[in-house]
Amino acid sequence: MAPVPPRLVVGGVASAGVSLVVAVTAVCSVGFLADRVSSGLNDNAGQVLGADLLFESDTPIEPEVVEQAHAMALQTAKTWQFPSMVTFDKQSRLASIKVVSEGYPLKGTVTLQGAGDEANSQNRQAVQRIPPAGTVWVDPALLAQLQASPEAQLRVGMKTLQVSAIIENEPDRNVAFVNIAPRLMMNEADMQATGLLVPGSRVKETLLMAGDAEAVAQMRTWLTARPAKGARSSAPIRPAPRSGHRWTALNSFCRWFLS
Known part of the structure; x- marks a missing residue:
């Protein structure tokens, strides 16, 4: 060769x-x-989801859950959702009330149309904050059902709140019975004054968490290891x-x- x-x-x-x-x-x-x-x-x-990890409960979330999230250096915020009647003039309609704490949403934004004192109703803005105390953000369908103007004052329980913006989109809204009715979003600072939350009230409380992917995974493992009746967690991240x-x-x- x-x-x-x-x-x-x-x-x-x-x-x-x-x-x-x-x-x-x-x-x-x-x-x-x-x-x-x-x-x-x-x-x-x-x-x-508005967060990296959600922990939802049909009963008040135990303080140790929030403490554990903070110990893992996670950002937190809370929401409370429940159905309730909202009144304007002589009209009353069922609304899906969403009470939000400071820090909401942790991920994503709420898309608004200005109303009342906030802006011209033609302006759209994506915000990462909550309604100022004494004000509410609402779905346009709720105003239409109540035959109310975008500058209306709505009665929520025992408190009257000023509409300051119209909700176009929110990051963590899902399809559930409590969310079938039009949304009304309000500040946690006004929750007690409405008198709507009493023992036995049907409320879904949610803890939103966000942070380092490894810490989120560890927190989810911690939650899974301590199952509670009526509680569940969900996360988009699988690090x-x-x-x-x-x-x-x-x-x-x-x-x-x-x-």
Whole structure:
């Protein structure tokens, strides 16, 4: 058998080397792109929930749950949701009341149309804050049902509150019985004055949490380990180290290529 010319050997090795570099670059690029896409999807999912992790309960959430979240350096906020009648003039309609604490929403924004003293009703704004004390944000359907203007004052329980904006969208609204009626969002500072929350009231309390992915995963594990009646948690993020899997796949490819 005739010997292979050195030039062909060198050329073949060079071609193999170039092919290997291209293959390694492709694998790394695909892995990097997959990580970016996964990160983007997780972030968008967090905006849909208004947080990285939700803990919902049909009974008051125990203080130790909030303390544990803070111990894990997570940001927190709370919401309380319940159905109640809202009155304007002589009209009364059922509304889905949502009481929110400072910090809400932790992820995403509430899209508003200005009303009352806040802005011209044609202006739209995405905000990451809650209604000022003494005011409410409402679905336009609620005003239509009450035949009320965007500057109306609505009676919620024993307290009269000023409409200051119209809700176009909120990040964590889901399809549930309590959310079928039009929304009225109010500040936690006004909750007690309404007199609506009494023992036996049907209220869904939610703790919103956000922060480092590892801390969120640990908090969810902690919640899962202590199940409570009428309580449930949900999270869009499933943190997992992807880089190790990527390099394992790359190592396997290189072994195959060089064999």
